[in-house]
Amino acid sequence: MINADRLMRIMYKELDFNLFALNKLDTENKSVAENGMKQFSMFDLKNDQFIKILKNKYLEVYPDNYNMDEVNIIIEEQKQNIQNKFGQTNTLFLFPFYAEKLFKFVNSHIRVDFNDILEWDGFINKVDGNIFIAAFLASNNINSNAYQPDEIISHTNNRLYKILDKGVAENHMHLKASGYTSDLNWVTLLGHKIFDTEALTKFVSNENNFGKLKTSGKKNEDIILYIQKIKLVRIYLMQFIDVYKSDNKYFLEEKKKEYTDYCISEKEMYRMLVVNTSVELEVFREKIQKVERIRRHNFRINTADIKQSYLIERKFLTELFTILLNNEFTRFFMYLFNFYLAGLNLIKFEFVQDNIGMGFGKFKEKESVKEGFLNNNLLIYESVFDKYYKEGNIKKIEIRIAPKSKKDLIKLIDTLNKTNEKYYRKYKAKNEAISKIEYGIIIHYIKNSDSLNNGDNISMWRNKKMRVSLDRESKKTSSFFSLSAASHLYKIKIIGIDAANVELRCRPEVFGPVFRKHRLESKKSNNLNFTYHVGEEFNTICNGLRAIDEVVEFLNFRRNDRLGHALALGMEIKTYFTKKRNFLTSTLQDYVDDIIWMYYLVASENSVDYHSNMLLYLAEEFEKYSKKLFCNTKLCFEFSMYDYMCAYQLRGDNPSEYKVSEVFECRKMMIYENIMKKPNKKYQLNSDNKKHQEAFMNKKAQKLYYLYHNNLLLRQQGQQTEIFEVQSYYIEAVELAQNLLQKKIYEKGISVEVNPSSNRKISSITKFIDLPAFGINRVGLKKESLKDLDYHIPVSINTDDSSIFQTNLNNEYSMLAAALFRYGFANEDVYQYIEYLRKSSLEQSFIREVPF
Ligand SMILES: [Zn+2]
Structure with missing residues (x-):
């Protein structure tokens, strides 16, 4: 064939x-x-x-x-x-x-x-x-x-x-x-x-x-x-x-x-x-x-x-x-x-989605035609429940929807409840063993790219438009959380917050304040969980890895949270660069940020001496390209790599908190704590992050952060795209950074939502066996030629857009299994792995039968 x-x-x-x-x-x-x-x-x-x-x-x-x-x-x-x-x-x-x-x-x-x-x-x-x-x-x-x-x-x-x-x-x-x-x-x-x-x-x-x-x-x-x-x-x-x-x-x-x-x-x-x-x-x-x-x-x-x-x-x-x-x-x-x-x-x-010449760019466009000619949403809901009940073994579904007003959300929950009940009865009549599906709703915000051309001029900071609309949308969600206790049955249906769609020029930092706000709001009910589509679309793999780390650092991700896709985390770095023939295309801003991020991630490990040559290389690259980045801006102060790193750490903050000419005067710790105590600052500034205080106290860092957002010349220069020839030190650094990030995600207890068909098609991988998922978790799968993983990050198998990808949940597991068999893993190992993944999916679900 x-x-x-x-x-x-x-x-x-x-x-x-x-x-x-x-x-x-x-x-x-x-x-x-x-x-x-x-x-x-x-x-x-x-x-x-x-x-x-x-x-x-x-x-x-x-x-x-x-x-x-x-x-x-x-x-x-x-x-x-x-x-x-x-x-x-x-x-x-x-x-x-x-x-x-x-x-x-x-x-x-x-x-x-x-x-x-x-x-x-x-x-x-x-x-x-x-x-x-x-x-x-x-x-x-x-x-x-x-x-x-x-x-x-x-x-x-x-x-x-x-x-x-x-x-x-x-x-x-x-x-x-x-x-x-x-x-x-x-x-x-x-x-x-x-x-x-x-x-x-x-x-x-x-x-x-x-x-x-x-x-x-x-x-x-x-x-x-x-x-x-x-x-x-x-x-x-x-x-x-x-x-x-x-x-x-x-x-x-x-x-x-x-x-x-x-x-x-x-x-x-x-x-x-x-x-x-x-x-x-x-x-x-x-x-x-x-x-x-x-x-x-x-x-x-x-x-x-x-x-x-x-x-x-x-x-x-x-x-x-x-x-x-x-x-x-x-x-x-x-x-x-x-x-x-x-x-x-x-x-x-x-x-629908095919796997031909498919990058994320083409896919996200599909998101907007998904509704296409249909104006009857009820037909979609009915078809969703019919399809899951038909599978017969689906216990829980987390349904992702765009933000809605309180009224619309209540209406939607009523409709979904009714539809769920209808199909439960229908299938129960055929099969006594079937159990009612438990569903929960995840509100996903839609990311949009920033552009210097869409009216975001000098008086506006990065992603201003996106931040304003996000603020508006998030208020809808907040108002839902403030529903009275009588509405408990509605409230418990909202189980998570997510953000999806484009990643380029819409980095996780944009979502820091809103995610932290929702975390505070949900503290009382403790029913809300967080996930984020990340590391799926990136110009360079390092960039994708850094985005994943930014979700952890700027959105305060922790145990029980999850990452959607996170392809960069499991991709084979050497293969990636061989495919790219050791060239990468990146904007100047991203390249400099990637370098500084890798430098401090590697340097924070104990084995600095061992990597001294690599660090030296990264420091030289930083020196060279940060000069280029700032060459048009007439900066009247010198800054160090460390200052720049501190400025980077501030990116989880809301730029609206930083006023035009002044920076926060807070040389003393007491003052820092006083500032952070103010009601809104609690989520507008990323003070829960361990590295925040040190960065915030660095005056040069605050200034650099301010320029990052508000200096048009810097932003224009940062948008310049260049082709970089990749040295072996660079590749080694990315490999090491990936490994350290895997360790970090593992230790924090964060898990990853894997979507095999979707991942394969979007990342232009030709075979299921090359799925990045196998690079972060292959518990119990052994082969002589295959190095054991240091950390198996918990994963679950999902469909993402089952209609677009012409699949269903059981089919996703089946294709994984078929790929593993074909690759030569032992039969019994594969069956055990599938059983492990099945159980993991239930364990990682945000839906719990017993209320928290
Ligand atoms: Zn998705």
């Missing part, structure tokens, strides 16, 4: 949609088949022209992996495969071919062989999984009305399921990106009227969507027209199925009137597809509206059967594959089927 997934990605997601452009009808006398001859033979592996296009695209997408000869072999092999099995060469037959290889029908369930689950994951990262499932149902003659396959296909390793059956907790998921959200979006898009393009235009013109098409020169209008055509083709294919299913003759004769009025003829369809602009499509408006009116109900999903979110499309595709496998297609039909599948993949992957 190697390479087949890549080839299918090229065919169904990467080819230019102009490949489908039909010639205008030559004469009315010629048939559709005669007119479209050239296009109709595309997607045929016998067609040399198509193969040429395919090969070039393949080498363009995977330039490092293959040469022309290898691609030839890959394509030829696929051709042989389908020719031998089906006597056909159209690429559509690859779907039933691989579906048959991947799936089995066991105990009336579709299952993927456990040995193949990583391959299956490879396919669905490139092409929508529903297509394979539909192809399998069709080739096994399984009636898609009577049989409803699960949304996420389970595997054949029963022992693994039995271990997980004892119960797991989901400690990291976002409400709006879980459940069946992506499918819901797709069906909602299909249900919108073709000429009602308002939502569509908004979706397409969003600068974060369809980036690749836009860079290849496609205009928004082109993309909108293309999507309109896909919707049209969908309707035509539905009609094709109806005609196919009914007795053909009867349909044509008895319903002739209806047919001509409410159906599109082959020629009409052809004419609609050759239009080049939306204006040309207008000619067909009346007809199209008539036809879609009688079919739109097909896209309606109601809360009585939320599974329709994904079943609608599967059923439709199953019927198409049935026609295909019965060899009752026309060439036009095959053309339209291919047209539709390519469109489906192209658009749907704008809702």
Whole structure:
């Protein structure tokens, strides 16, 4: 199966949609088949022209992996495969071919062989999984009305399921990106009227969507027209199925009137597809509206059967594959089927996450389209509970949502309670053993990048906009904590605070005051916990590590708190730099900060002598680049490395506390304590931090801190990006810093939320076995070639955005296990590790049955 997934990605997601452009009808006398001859033979592996296009695209997408000869072999092999099995060469037959290889029908369930689950994951990262499932149902003659396959296909390793059956907790998921959200979006898009393009235009013109098409020169209008055509083709294919299913003759004769009025003829369809602009499509408006009116109900999903979110499309595709496998297609039909599948993949992957060229930058953009076309949140909530109850072994879920007003939060809790109860009863009726899911809510603040261009001028400190909006948002949360005792049942539902989204130019320091404030507020109820998305997106690994440390230092993280992702903590440093060919790209400010951070982290250890050369190197780098950083600012005072370090330590403070020209005069300890006693200062200044007082008492440090925030020249200079060639001392220092940070996190009792699919895709790791998680915890997993870890940091396995990543919680554990088996760990060790992770997830959950 190697390479087949890549080839299918090229065919169904990467080819230019102009490949489908039909010639205008030559004469009315010629048939559709005669007119479209050239296009109709595309997607045929016998067609040399198509193969040429395919090969070039393949080498363009995977330039490092293959040469022309290898691609030839890959394509030829696929051709042989389908020719031998089906006597056909159209690429559509690859779907039933691989579906048959991947799936089995066991105990009336579709299952993927456990040995193949990583391959299956490879396919669905490139092409929508529903297509394979539909192809399998069709080739096994399984009636898609009577049989409803699960949304996420389970595997054949029963022992693994039995271990997980004892119960797991989901400690990291976002409400709006879980459940069946992506499918819901797709069906909602299909249900919108073709000429009602308002939502569509908004979706397409969003600068974060369809980036690749836009860079290849496609205009928004082109993309909108293309999507309109896909919707049209969908309707035509539905009609094709109806005609196919009914007795053909009867349909044509008895319903002739209806047919001509409410159906599109082959020629009409052809004419609609050759239009080049939306204006040309207008000619067909009346007809199209008539036809879609009688079919739109097909896209309606109601809360009585939320599974329709994904079943609608599967059923439709199953019927198409049935026609295909019965060899009752026309060439036009095959053309339209291919047209539709390519469109489906192209658009749907704008809702979901694939692992291709995926950096965090692209992903965070997806966060904003997650809601896409849906305006009925209840459908999302229902789908979330349906999906978790379906898994059967989920004990607790921590649901992440954006901040809400007290009123909205209460409303949401009521709705979630009701939905939870509904699905509990529904599944309890089927399975007596199922227990009610306990859920809690985590409020996550959304991080936004700072920019010197967005109005943050000299009179404003860094991240001013973000800080102001954060303050506003946090008041909503605070007001919730002040609810009267009578509202206890609501209050206990809020179990944690988090911050998510971009990390670049929005460092943890921004969140110091608000997190500390919430910690104070929650002291009474002692029910609130803290976590933070960090070390996931970074320009350099050192930068990611430092961000993790900043969460600990500036947000006062401690025992029972957790970190979200923290990829930098477990990544292999040498491999990282080899991949980067020993170069790093960093802003000047970040580079200097990274150097000072590493210097003091290393120096604070006892073994200073041992690392003296490394420290000397770091000190020289600091000297060189801090000069450069400050070169434009006419600073009239000298400062030392130590002063700079102290200034860095003050970053957990709120810059609004530092007044323009003065610094706090506090040479004496007494004065420091008096300042910190003032009511607001308790959280505006980071005085709980052990290093704060010493830093605060350093006048130069205060001045440097003030400049860091308020000096425009310094900020401009700090934003300059440079390429640095990395010396071996630097790499050693990062390695050591990572190790010391691991030790620190371990000793503090902080744990890490691991999200395997999400982590793999965002960090552009190609294999599960390379997940950073294995770099911080592999309790009981032994191998001769593998060095034992000094510290195993507690971790839990979670889904993050299960709809976007096409996964569920059990599937995440399963893929980890499969990767470990494949890597050669002993079977019994792997099962024990999974059991350990399962228990850990419950232990680390913020939800407790017994109130604190
Ligand atoms: Zn997340």
